[in-house]
Amino acid sequence: MLNGGPGRRLVRRRPASPPPDAALGGGEVLRVVDVTKWYGGVQALDRVSMSVDSGEVVALVGDNGAGKSTLVNVIAGIITPDEGELYVRGERLAIRSTDDAALHGIRTVHQEHTLADNLDVVENLFLGREMYRGVGPLRRVDFAAMQKRTWAALSDLGISTISDVRASVAMMSGGQRQTIAVARATLETYPIVLLDEPTAGLGVAECQRVMELVLRLKGQGTAIVIVSQNIEEIFEVADRIVVLHLGKVGAVFRRAETTPEAVLGAVMGMA
Template identity: 40%
Template sequence: MSNKGNDKPLVKMVDIEKRFGSVQALKGVDFEVYPGEVVGLVGDNGAGKSTLMRILTGIYHPSRGDIYFRGEKVLIDSPKKARDMGIEVVHQGFGLLDSMTVARNVFLASEPLIKVGPVKLLDMEKMNMETRKVIEHAGIRTGVEPDSIVQYLSGGQRQAVKIGRAIYFKAEVVILDEPTIALSIREKDHVGELVNDLRKHNVAVIYISHDLEEVYELADKITILDVGEKLAEYKRGEVSLEVLYDIIREGRIPPDIKQQNKKE
């Protein structure tokens, strides 16, 4: 983990609860991530991972609890507010418009303009030049140009463009939601390289995936949710991959692991 000197979490969520009518989706969840830290957020379907992240990104409002950003209590009441704060989400199947070029997607809703007489036009030259930097930084070696149409990109190339865009716009927190579904082994490896690149840029990464082996390899810390509660949290190497599988499968911490933690 590369958060040396960062003694305070970038994001801290305290006692988060969320109710949908009579259903309590989250029950007093605490969650935090530091600059330059990769936190794996795992749990079975219905554990509350998506609900927690939708609260962090302003889609849902918590029924109870507080969110702190850089040590200050904040109200994130819309996705725009989250993005303005530097919180970006990279979904597997969303985030790019197929019919547009890579450059138009990179600068979507943030297009640079140039004044030609009384008229303001898109500054395509700047967009293409800066998009080339995004492509190079994202490590896309072949087949992608600023004027490439997104629908012809592979899944791995799409993910690289989205992560590269987050780096370009200086995101402070990047949420990767199932980023490697349907990708080839080579493309998965490239996503892993991009995650490490985010870490080197001191970006806080929240990595959501059902691929526990992948999370175990990449994450500095793993937070396990179960039926809306925070079941456990472990730093890299504190427990084995097999134990993580058992905890998620059983929905409880094995007694021998509890005893080990007490001794520590």
């Protein structure tokens, strides 16, 4: 059981430890072992194991329904698996919530956009980690600073399709919303970033920017899991490619040692 039985170590709430941009050393950062998840009679994950090193990009690929989002959501603390273990830097964890995941330096961009419709772009970007100025009774949310950081993040990503960062995101296009969701993961340096189809719905130039961003995070030592349906994208950024087929790890490839045809074959269950 991932969440541990009696005597198992549970996640302790510490003030802000580790900080999101804790020193990013080399080596293995994330490991999942034998994760299994059933939805009623459907087995979404069947003893899935994988690992990601610091500065490594692992692409998670597979057909619709293969279990990719379920695995991402298990690591992100949204889904509790029926069985399996999760390790961050060798420490076994019981991640029960997205807050727990964040405490361990895990940041996720979900397939279903999780923006708050009633909030504007700045508020969505900084939701749960607002910037403040002043102390004591004079402490106030620093909108000016957050707005400045928002423009910087959007410009960093080369995003020119958002003209008003104080506008509610409810009226924005799928691509614009997706862009904001990706920008959220770039405000700080996180040791582990999970991206579930981050380029779905994006234009060609925006896709390219997201790929550049992934490579930049990799350069900073972030361990990255990216779900993608786009084989070109995968070959552009991934170091390793993990193929899920019907909830199982069907194959694992090193990008340098494989071909798109071999990966697509495994996706279709022919590996």
